[in-house]
Amino acid sequence: MTFRGIAVAAFAVALAGCGGEAPGAEAGLTNPVIEERHDNFEGIGDAFKAIRGQLEQESPDFSVIQANAEDINQRAGNIEQHFVEETAREAGYDTEALAAIWQKPEEFASATQKLIDTSAALVEAAGGGDPAAVGAAVKEMGGSCKNCHDQFRYDDEA
Ligand code: HEC
Incomplete structure (x- = not known):
């Protein structure tokens, strides 16, 4: 085998190691709607991160929390x-x-709907500016992410 042949074979082995474990992963079919929902969930994830980042501050900026909760609420309306x-x-x-x-x-x-409702409740709580109420609303909203992921999202760590 030439050097080039060995390199190609090694690459093929490396690729085989990546995809095999998941149901249907070999086919890798694409669809534009998948990209749209990825982008939407990435946005939800980033907004949630921004909210949690504020909660770690000594004096959280509730207007930042509110704006990000509004973003999540709007994106939740796109999920369907x-x-x-x-x-x-x-x-x-x-x-x-x-x-x-x-x-x-x-x-x-x-x-x-649970995410739509809990993010709306967080918008409201952030407007009130009571840290305990905001903390509780963030926890509720986080529970709605997990509720859906546990039932409907493939978990590659399971
Ligand atoms: C109604 C169900 C549902 C809710 C509620 C939900 N998710 Fe998801 N999420 C999904 C599904 C399904 C996927 C996988 C989408 C895909 O791969 O096509 C996903 C994917 C993601 C991803 C990976 C991005 C991607 O698609 O590549 C992130 C980050 C994420 N969700 C964050 C969150 C956060 C944070 C919340 C709550 C604030 C949340 N999600 C609420 C169903 C949900």
Whole structure:
């Protein structure tokens, strides 16, 4: 085998090691809606990080918390439209969205509504400026992320 041949073979082995463990991961189908929902969830994740960052400060800026809660609330309203077309991990798409989303649409809608409600409650609490109430509202909202992820998002650490 030439040097080049060895290098290519090693690369193939490295690639095989990356994808194999997940259901449907080999196919890696793509769909523009997956990109949109990734971007939306990234935005939700960044806003949540900003909120938690404020809570670690000695005197949190509640207006920053409020603005980020508003952002999450708005993005939560986008979630539904990103899951109309069935594009589940089990069907070979490059996504962490589980088929359960389309098998249990009512539960998924209610998990989405929970984030809409808890983020709205956080907007309100942040407006009030009571640190204990804000802390409790952030915890509630965080619980709504976990509630949905536990049921509907593929967990590669499980
Ligand atoms: C109604 C269900 C639901 C709720 C509520 C929810 N998520 Fe997710 N989240 C998902 C799903 C499904 C994915 C996987 C999307 C994909 O891979 O296509 C995801 C992915 C993500 C990602 C990875 C970004 C990506 O798509 O690559 C982050 C970060 C994230 N969520 C953060 C959050 C945070 C923070 C909250 C709460 C403030 C939250 N999510 C609430 C369902 C939800």
